[in-house]
Amino acid sequence: MSAPADAPRDTGAPAAPVLGAAGLRVAFAGRAGRGTARAVDGVDLDIGAGEIVALVGESGCGKSTLARALLGLVRPTEGRVVFRGRALGHRPRELKELRRRVQLVLQDPTGALNPRHTVYDAVAEGRRIHSGSTADEQEHVAEALARAGLRPPERFFLRYPHELSGGQRQRVAIAGALVLQPEVIVADEPVASLDASVRGEILQLLLRLRDDYGLAALVVTHDLGLAWNIADRAAVMYLGRVVETGPVEDVLSAPRHPYTRALLSVLPESGSGEPQVLAGEPPDPTRIPGGCRFHVRCPVLASGAAAAAGVAERCRGEEPGMLSGSGAAQVACHWAHAPERV
Numbered sequence: 001m002s003a004p005a006d007a008p009r010d011t012g013a014p015a016a017p018v019l020g021a022a023g024l025r026v027a028f029a030g031r032a033g034r035g036t037a038r039a040v041d042g043v044d045l046d047i048g049a050g051e052i053v054a055l056v057g058e059s060g061c062g063k064s065t066l067a068r069a070l071l072g073l074v075r076p077t078e079g080r081v082v083f084r085g086r087a088l089g090h091r092p093r094e095l096k097e098l099r100r101r102v103q104l105v106l107q108d109p110t111g112a113l114n115p116r117h118t119v120y121d122a123v124a125e126g127r128r129i130h131s132g133s134t135a136d137e138q139e140h141v142a143e144a145l146a147r148a149g150l151r152p153p154e155r156f157f158l159r160y161p162h163e164l165s166g167g168q169r170q171r172v173a174i175a176g177a178l179v180l181q182p183e184v185i186v187a188d189e190p191v192a193s194l195d196a197s198v199r200g201e202i203l204q205l206l207l208r209l210r211d212d213y214g215l216a217a218l219v220v221t222h223d224l225g226l227a228w229n230i231a232d233r234a235a236v237m238y239l240g241r242v243v244e245t246g247p248v249e250d251v252l253s254a255p256r257h258p259y260t261r262a263l264l265s266v267l268p269e270s271g272s273g274e275p276q277v278l279a280g281e282p283p284d285p286t287r288i289p290g291g292c293r294f295h296v297r298c299p300v301l302a303s304g305a306a307a308a309a310g311v312a313e314r315c316r317g318e319e320p321g322m323l324s325g326s327g328a329a330q331v332a333c334h335w336a337h338a339p340e341r342v
């Protein structure tokens with residue numbers, strides 16, 4: 001896949017990011033005897049103009065919380081959301097502006113659409129909130145539907161969600177985002193609820209929006225195959241942190257973090273030998289292990305390879321540094337950085 005953002009990344013001078021997280025943390029107060037959940041626990045992540053970034057990782061690792069923080073829907077406990085070079089404050093006007101320019105597309109279009117609203121109203125709604133009803137509303141709604149691949153758009157105006165297929169409903173939800181002419185789309189598991197047959201179409205649509213209009217996207221997914229098909233860059237999250245990031249080809253074809261390797265090994269098409277089932281308990285953000293947060297499940301530590309490389313003590317006792325949000329290939333793993341690695 002040829003990504004327009006390739007060149008700047010490789011020269012080390014990436015275009016200014018549109019949207020990003022800087023030292024971002026989000027903690028949720030514990031309920032009924034449970035400790036504080038550090039759902040996002042120190043993340044830098046930039047999304048460049050016209051760039052598609054896939055945020056991947058197992059369920060519960062903090063992907064949706066990070067996405068919601070980037071949309072201004074949940075307040076960071078620490079750190080900042082940076083939009084177009086400016087730290088986002090909490091004034092209603094700032095949030096409103098962010099919510100126009102950064103649009104959310106959710107997993108389940110059926111839940112996102114009101115069953116009693118026509119397609120026209122569903123798409124016009126967001127625009128009315130931001131600009132009121134204007135004389136050119138119909139033109140904008142038609143254009144958004146057409147861009148989302150519902151053509152001719154007029155034919156869809158008076159339809160109701162139940163009259164549409166799952167794929168068409170997701171296109172209506174995307175049109176509802178496009179009508180606000182956003183700069184970034186944050187799509188949280190955008191095809192997880194769709195039939196396999198239409199998943200590819202929706203992903204193609206996101207790619208076309210990037211190519212034709214320079215629309216950037218953060219695509220949240222637990223599906224690495226999907227990330228591979230759509231993203232310029234991948235960020236792999238584990239227990240609230242990005243543990244590996246870089247151009248998608250690097251991260252997914254030459255993964256360096258044992259966690260990324262384990263995730264990839266269970267893909268049927270990986271061809272990387274035995275699937276690696278991770279040992280230990282599922283990760284719990286109320287009890288993040290000290291040292292490397294992955295060490296209790298790390299196959300490299302368990303096999304003795306980390307000890308052989310002379311880093312086992314660091315794995316248990318020293319937290320790897322936070323990765324920078326830029327597009328450069330980086331990994332937060334003592335073993336991956338060990339000179340003695342075998």
Ligand SMILES: Nc1ncnc2c1ncn2[C@@H]1O[C@H](COP(=O)(O)OP(=O)(O)O)[C@@H](O)[C@H]1O
Nearest residue numbers: 028037039058059060061062063064065066285
């Ligand atoms: N509103 C909330 N209150 C308390 N805990 C939450 C809340 N939202 C998410 N969490 C917890 O934060 C962690 C990360 O959740 P989430 O961001 O939804 O992960 P993902 O999208 O990767 O599956 C989970 O342990 C989840 O239970």
Ligand SMILES: [Mg+2]
Nearest residue numbers: 063064065188
């Ligand atoms: Mg989620």
